[in-house]
Amino acid sequence: DSVFANVVRAPEDPILGVTVAYNKDPSPKKLNLGVGAYRTEEGKPLVLNVVRRAEQMLVNDTSRVKEYLPIVGLAEFNKLSAKLIFGVDSPAIQENRVTTVQCLSGTGSLRVGAEFLARHYHEHTIYIPQPTWGNHPKVFTIAGLSVKTYRYYSPETRGLDFQGLLDDLNAAPSGAIVLLHACAHNPTGVDPTPEQWEQIRQLMRSKGLLPFFDSAYQGFASGSLDEDAQSVRMFVSDGGECLVAQSYAKNMGMYGERVGALSIVCKSADVAVRVESQLKLVIRPMYSNPPIHGASIVAAILKDSHMYHEWTVELKAMADRIISMRQKLFDALQARGTPGDWSHIIKQIGMFTFTGLNAQQVAFMTKEYHIYMTSDGRISMAGLSSQTVPLLADAIHAAVS
Numbered sequence: 001d002s003v004f005a006n007v008v009r010a011p012e013d014p015i016l017g018v019t020v021a022y023n024k025d026p027s028p029k030k031l032n033l034g035v036g037a038y039r040t041e042e043g044k045p046l047v048l049n050v051v052r053r054a055e056q057m058l059v060n061d062t063s064r065v066k067e068y069l070p071i072v073g074l075a076e077f078n079k080l081s082a083k084l085i086f087g088v089d090s091p092a093i094q095e096n097r098v099t100t101v102q103c104l105s106g107t108g109s110l111r112v113g114a115e116f117l118a119r120h121y122h123e124h125t126i127y128i129p130q131p132t133w134g135n136h137p138k139v140f141t142i143a144g145l146s147v148k149t150y151r152y153y154s155p156e157t158r159g160l161d162f163q164g165l166l167d168d169l170n171a172a173p174s175g176a177i178v179l180l181h182a183c184a185h186n187p188t189g190v191d192p193t194p195e196q197w198e199q200i201r202q203l204m205r206s207k208g209l210l211p212f213f214d215s216a217y218q219g220f221a222s223g224s225l226d227e228d229a230q231s232v233r234m235f236v237s238d239g240g241e242c243l244v245a246q247s248y249a250k251n252m253g254m255y256g257e258r259v260g261a262l263s264i265v266c267k268s269a270d271v272a273v274r275v276e277s278q279l280k281l282v283i284r285p286m287y288s289n290p291p292i293h294g295a296s297i298v299a300a301i302l303k304d305s306h307m308y309h310e311w312t313v314e315l316k317a318m319a320d321r322i323i324s325m326r327q328k329l330f331d332a333l334q335a336r337g338t339p340g341d342w343s344h345i346i347k348q349i350g351m352f353t354f355t356g357l358n359a360q361q362v363a364f365m366t367k368e369y370h371i372y373m374t375s376d377g378r379i380s381m382a383g384l385s386s387q388t389v390p391l392l393a394d395a396i397h398a399a400v401s
């Protein structure tokens with residue numbers, strides 16, 4: 001008998017499992033709106049032209065070698081990533097109060113940040129929004145933090161439960177860590193307004209709550225990199241401390257290259273140096289050092305003003321296509337006279353729409369229409385095209401009628 005005979009079969013990941021089920025479906029009209037990956041109007045994955053160009057440059061440069069990167073990754077990439085999220089003139093960067101380490105995309109950045117906090121921060125409770133990206137509680141728990149939730153979304157208004165959010169953060173123990181989605185909250189597509197962010201900031205600072213930003217969609221929400229970084233910059237400009245996990249998966253289409261960064265903004269340069277020395281002790285036994293290829297592509301784009309500009313244009317085109325899909329889907333439901341108020345489809349922001357469809361309705365749409373999505377009713381707008389909107393509208397109409 002196998003020494004592993006007692007191993008029980010684990011369930012599929014709730015998000016990636018949707019793709020597993022989709023792949024098994026032989027129907028030619030099947031549609032995968034589960035995973036958060038951008039698709040073109042033709043339903044194809046997109047590699048940005050600027051990424052192809054940067055990659056070609058790197059391949060042609062025969063002086064490049066494949067030595068190990070330092071534990072903290074590519075220095076140039078780290079500097080440029082900090083500027084991207086905190087702004088080119090950020091005083092925190094100029095005062096050398098920020099330490100940035102290259103990590104394995106957004107997930108790896110969250111994990112390294114969480115393990116650092118579990119080892120070196122006095123409060124081990126992290127508050128995450130209810131609901132949030134399904135991997136958050138797992139990443140933080142396994143890193144040694146204890147996870148609690150704060151109210152975020154109101155099913156009645158399909159908008160922000162702002163009072164619930166304030167009440168829950170107000171009731172949190174002082175010093176607790178708070179996970180905030182920098183923009184384009186996943187799965188709800190609901191973000192606080194700038195005024196609400198300011199109130200959240202004041203409350204958190206007055207209670208000494210530690211912000212941990214997850215920035216997985218910078219530029220992907222509004223189409224503007226600076227606008228999507230406003231929440232983070234608000235918290236940095238008050239001189240206080242915070243953590244930020246950045247991902248280039250969505251905004252540069254670098255999903256499988258696993259490129260991201262963790263930044264910790266500290267009160268002084270001296271603290272930042274000590275924090276970085278401890279981050280190395282977290283990373284070294286975990287994966288030793290990060291991969292070189294994706295970070296080199298990102299750095300090549302960020303440091304060249306022409307390529308950077310080209311990137312912002314391609315990024316805006318992705319964001320605009322998603323926004324146009326929102327309008328098309330909303331119009332299609334209006335045209336069908338589908339019961340209910342669907343204005344949240346055009347009000348929500350970023351890659352996802354939190355439709356309000358329940359698990360039963362989702363199961364119906366998968367069975368009858370071969371449309372795949374997570375059971376919480378979240379659909380990836382980036383997976384839709386003009387051709388597939390009518391099919392989705394038909395399915396939603398049938399599911400709710």
Ligand code: PLP
Binds near residue numbers: 255
């Ligand atoms: N955080 C949020 C909110 C996300 O939606 C995602 C991806 O879906 C991630 C983090 C991590 O993505 P990655 O590890 O691919 O950068």
